[in-house]
Amino acid sequence: MNSVPDSVAEAAELARRLEQSLRQLGELGPATVGGTPRETVLANDKVTLYRYGDSRSHKAPGPALLITYALVNRPYVLDLEPQRSTIAQLLAQGLDVYLVDWGYPDSGDHQTTLEDYLCDRLDSCVDAVCDLRGESTVNLLGVCQGGTFSLCYSALFPGKVRNLVTMVTPVDFHTPGNLLSRWVQGVDLDRLATCYGNVPGGFLNALFLALQPFRLAGQKYMELADLADDPDRLRTFLRMERWIADSPDQAGRAFAEFVGKLFQRNALVRGEMTIGTVPVLLADVTCPVLNIYAQLDHLVPPAASMALANHVGSADYTESAFDGGHIGIYVSQRAQRRIPATIAGWLQARQ
Amino acid sequence: MNPGDADDWVQALTRLQQQFATALTAAGTPPLPGFIGADQPFAAPPAVTGSLPFDLFGAQQTTGAVWPGAVPAAPPTDSAEAKRWADALKRWQETLTALQQAWLEITAETWEHLRTALTAADAPQDLRGVYDLWVACAESVYNRHALSERYAGLVSDFINVQVDLQFLVGLGAAPEADPQKLKEELAAAHEREAALRRELAALRADSEPKKKPAPATTPHRASADDAQPKVKKKGSKAAATAKTGRSKRGKRS
Numbered sequence: 001m002n003s004v005p006d007s008v009a010e011a012a013e014l015a016r017r018l019e020q021s022l023r024q025l026g027e028l029g030p031a032t033v034g035g036t037p038r039e040t041v042l043a044n045d046k047v048t049l050y051r052y053g054d055s056r057s058h059k060a061p062g063p064a065l066l067i068t069y070a071l072v073n074r075p076y077v078l079d080l081e082p083q084r085s086t087i088a089q090l091l092a093q094g095l096d097v098y099l100v101d102w103g104y105p106d107s108g109d110h111q112t113t114l115e116d117y118l119c120d121r122l123d124s125c126v127d128a129v130c131d132l133r134g135e136s137t138v139n140l141l142g143v144c145q146g147g148t149f150s151l152c153y154s155a156l157f158p159g160k161v162r163n164l165v166t167m168v169t170p171v172d173f174h175t176p177g178n179l180l181s182r183w184v185q186g187v188d189l190d191r192l193a194t195c196y197g198n199v200p201g202g203f204l205n206a207l208f209l210a211l212q213p214f215r216l217a218g219q220k221y222m223e224l225a226d227l228a229d230d231p232d233r234l235r236t237f238l239r240m241e242r243w244i245a246d247s248p249d250q251a252g253r254a255f256a257e258f259v260g261k262l263f264q265r266n267a268l269v270r271g272e273m274t275i276g277t278v279p280v281l282l283a284d285v286t287c288p289v290l291n292i293y294a295q296l297d298h299l300v301p302p303a304a305s306m307a308l309a310n311h312v313g314s315a316d317y318t319e320s321a322f323d324g325g326h327i328g329i330y331v332s333q334r335a336q337r338r339i340p341a342t343i344a345g346w347l348q349a350r351q
Numbered sequence: 352m353n354p355g356d357a358d359d360w361v362q363a364l365t366r367l368q369q370q371f372a373t374a375l376t377a378a379g380t381p382p383l384p385g386f387i388g389a390d391q392p393f394a395a396p397p398a399v400t401g402s403l404p405f406d407l408f409g410a411q412q413t414t415g416a417v418w419p420g421a422v423p424a425a426p427p428t429d430s431a432e433a434k435r436w437a438d439a440l441k442r443w444q445e446t447l448t449a450l451q452q453a454w455l456e457i458t459a460e461t462w463e464h465l466r467t468a469l470t471a472a473d474a475p476q477d478l479r480g481v482y483d484l485w486v487a488c489a490e491s492v493y494n495r496h497a498l499s500e501r502y503a504g505l506v507s508d509f510i511n512v513q514v515d516l517q518f519l520v521g522l523g524a525a526p527e528a529d530p531q532k533l534k535e536e537l538a539a540a541h542e543r544e545a546a547l548r549r550e551l552a553a554l555r556a557d558s559e560p561k562k563k564p565a566p567a568t569t570p571h572r573a574s575a576d577d578a579q580p581k582v583k584k585k586g587s588k589a590a591a592t593a594k595t596g597r598s599k600r601g602k603r604s
Binding site: 001002007010011014044108176177179182183184185186187188191192195196210211212213214215218219222 | 469476477478479481482483485486489490493494497498500503504506507508510511514515517518533541
């Protein structure tokens with residue numbers, strides 16, 4: 001260990017740099033996100049379907065890719081800023097990119113079910129993309145919880161999904177090391193949902209923070225000291241903070257269904273999943289599947305995603321491991337270089 | 352350290368935290384849960400109107416939203432209700448105490464791990480390196496505890512008892528089970544809107560020259576078997592509509 005005077009000097013310098021970063025953060029102004037041109041294809045009271053790109057890219061569109069993101073955070077992390085935009089990279093790969101934005105549930109969503117999300121809202125988006133392109137099927141990219149939704153949708157509507165890409169998608173919710181699953185085993189979900197109507201997004205954020213409290217509530221902010229005098233990285237930091245804190249409330253009944261069936265009972269891999277009254281079997285997912293997981297994922301352990309291989313009905317199943325974490329797979333420079341190219345290459349080979 | 356710098360580290364950290372919160376607010380970013388009040392861990396024992404240390408499950412103070420962690424401020428006055436309240440509060444305190452106990456164990460174990468790690472030949476010499484090593488040790492110890500049945504049970508209990516307390520003071524009253532009438536009216540309105548849009552589209556089609564459809568890239572046509580959805584959507588949604596008044600709705604723009 002360094003001498004006391006050296007350590008004191010280091011601490012003072014660290015504090016100085018932190019102050020400097022914080023002052024610069026305050027001078028940056030609002031953390032704007034997105035930026036890739038897009039147009040609204042479909043909008044109703046809750047869900048919005050966007051098509052990305054401009055009129056030039058729409059003149060000769062490549063294969064369509066409909067992205068389904070999770071309910072628990074906002075999908076703009078896929079288009080955070082020009083240098084960190086999975087969507088922009090997918091466009092650059094020649095894909096015709098669409099995104100489902102689930103919006104923010106309100107008091108009218110207390111009784112919204114998973115069936116509503118899948119068989120009504122997501123299905124409307126699939127139909128809209130099909131209509132727009134004059135095709136009968138879509139390529140789906142499901143991200144995180146959106147991947148689980150996409151799997152269920154593909155099992156329910158096999159004739160509508162041409163190819164399925166799942167990214168950091170939980171399939172087996174009872175793998176060792178799944179903290180969230182362990183913690184919610186004893187939660188009375190019906191009472192929770194009844195009490196709050198919609199489960200507060202901040203509650204979920206607190207749980208996510210509690211997965212790695214020392215890292216996420218401490219060390220991450222200490223690293224701000226390294227960003228002093230680097231406005232680009234400070235701006236990225238601010239955008240990420242905005243995204244992390246921007247957690248929509250969860251429609252109460254759908255939340256209780258999702259957590260109860262999957263986190264508590266692991267229904268998907270047990271073959272006991274239902275949407276409405278209809279059974280959902282992974283064996284019914286017969287389209288080509290590309291399953292991308294993150295090796296350092298603290299939210300969806302790799303084994304939770306890789307379990308898909310043992311249950312999916314597809315004869316054309318491909319796995320791809322990304323050397324990074326759950327957030328890094330959306331925004332890291334390495335992911336930007338690799339993931340969109342992997343998806344595009346895989347899709348192009350199956351058109 | 353410069354003479355002007357604060358020698359009270361709590362005060363210094365609090366000042367940094369306030370600066371950070373101000374910066375985030377200026378940027379339109381709501382502070383994260385756990386950030387507000389993080390300067391006062393374990394500062395106040397849980398009381399009838401208390402809030403949690405570290406506020407991990409606490410009220411979202413910026414928006415005023417009620418969280419499972421926020422202890423309701425006003426206990427009921429009715430005696431039977433008050434007893435239920437007291438029982439629930441006791442359970443809340445017991446669960447919180449057990450969680451705090453677990454955190455003390457985690458903290459103590461972390462220091463042991465850190466002390467061992469610092470004796471390694473490649474141990475960091477600078478403060479920042481030691482801090483990072485402490486975080487790594489803490490996360491490792493914490494993860495092991497957090498995965499245990501005991502800790503997981505405490506988290507579940509803690510959430511459940513928060514909900515009990517909310518119910519007891521009448522917060523989070525059960526929503527209307529199924530606002531059938533409203534849903535039916537909404538469904539009818541959407542149907543009317545869809546019909547009008549169809550009519551508008553037909554009128555436009557009549558008055559404009561026909562456009563070529565958007566080019567498709569090698570459209571894949573599903574086989575006859577595939578074309579049959581597992582969910583008989585029209586039928587099922589019709590049934591669902593009859594039951595709940597929901598219908599597939601949306602407008603193309």
